[in-house]
Amino acid sequence: QTVVTQEPSLTVSPGGTVTLTCASSTGAVTSGYYPNWFQQKPGQAPRALIYNTSNKHSWTPARFSGSLLGGKAALTLSGVQPEDEAEYYCLLYYGGAQSYVFGTGTKVTVL
């Protein structure tokens, strides 16, 4: 059973920077896992932010960026705004099994 692990919660001050990570139980995350990142606010559907490690959708604010960091996928929020308070999920693709696995989610609090 593959597990994708994220930090359970992170707190950041308005205007600050925070980095969320996404680790795979199978080993280092590479671009071949095509990492995606999503934001979900209470009572709402998820919203896509990043695809294929670092590509932004047309609606993704510039303060969100994706990368690979130390064998993990990473999502960095720079110049955090109060409206960024939400749950964030990563999604990894496992080609051998032809399946995807979501991360456990990170609750970001802006305080």
Add this chain to the structure above:
Amino acid sequence: EVQVVESGGGLVKPGGSLRLSCAASGITFSNVWMSWVRQAPGKGLEWVGRIKTKTDGGTTDYAAPVRGRFTISRDDSKNTLYLQMDSLKTEDTAVYYCTSQHSTWGQGTLVTVSS
């Protein structure tokens, strides 16, 4: 504007069946891979399965918990995605989301499996 709208959720008894639909607009539906994702109450997101385009073989892949019980299909002439759910279990209770290539998401439809 790309939009996907799910329908068909409801209350079903354990062991029962249900079919969800997802109507897409604003995209060339036949050109996109489509997926289903679910979220149990108070829990995280869980990938359910995916169907490729007919050009790419039209094949389907499923998460282990639903493999053999759930079937994803598509009707490109109707721009509609389906999720046939059989042998439902209480642990299948969740909001089911349809998504086009994991970029555009619907608002979801609630499936409750309970006696």
